[in-house]
Amino acid sequence: MIDPLTKAANPNELQFDIPFTQYLLPDGRTRRATFSVIGKTAVDAKAVLDKGLRFECEILTTSEVSLTVFDPETEEDIAIEIVANGPGVPDAVDRLVESAVSYERKE
Numbered sequence: 001m002i003d004p005l006t007k008a009a010n011p012n013e014l015q016f017d018i019p020f021t022q023y024l025l026p027d028g029r030t031r032r033a034t035f036s037v038i039g040k041t042a043v044d045a046k047a048v049l050d051k052g053l054r055f056e057c058e059i060l061t062t063s064e065v066s067l068t069v070f071d072p073e074t075e076e077d078i079a080i081e082i083v084a085n086g087p088g089v090p091d092a093v094d095r096l097v098e099s100a101v102s103y104e105r106k107e
Helices: 039-050 089-101
Strands: 015-023 030-038 054-059 064-071 076-084
Touching: 015 039, 030 039, 030 089, 039 054, 039 089, 064 089, 076 089
Parallel strands: 015 054
Antiparallel strands: 015 030, 054 064, 064 076
């Protein structure tokens, strides 16, 4: 299997496309979306997926974006960011990944 992290000479330039399930208005149908991240966020996002967690997103009726990390075993969102749809989304994705990477399931 090919490592999905794009190799780079500088570790800060590692790139990863985070797969998101996007829920669409008005009926919640889904489609696949991706968001490209670099550096530590790229490594951490891959680690989040390796734990079996899922990234999900939707544009709310308020035009804000909801970004979540979902644990299918517990059926709970374990991290969430709500942000205005626009230039603040990349920082919100970074915060979302940072929140989720340290998550451990309770036994």
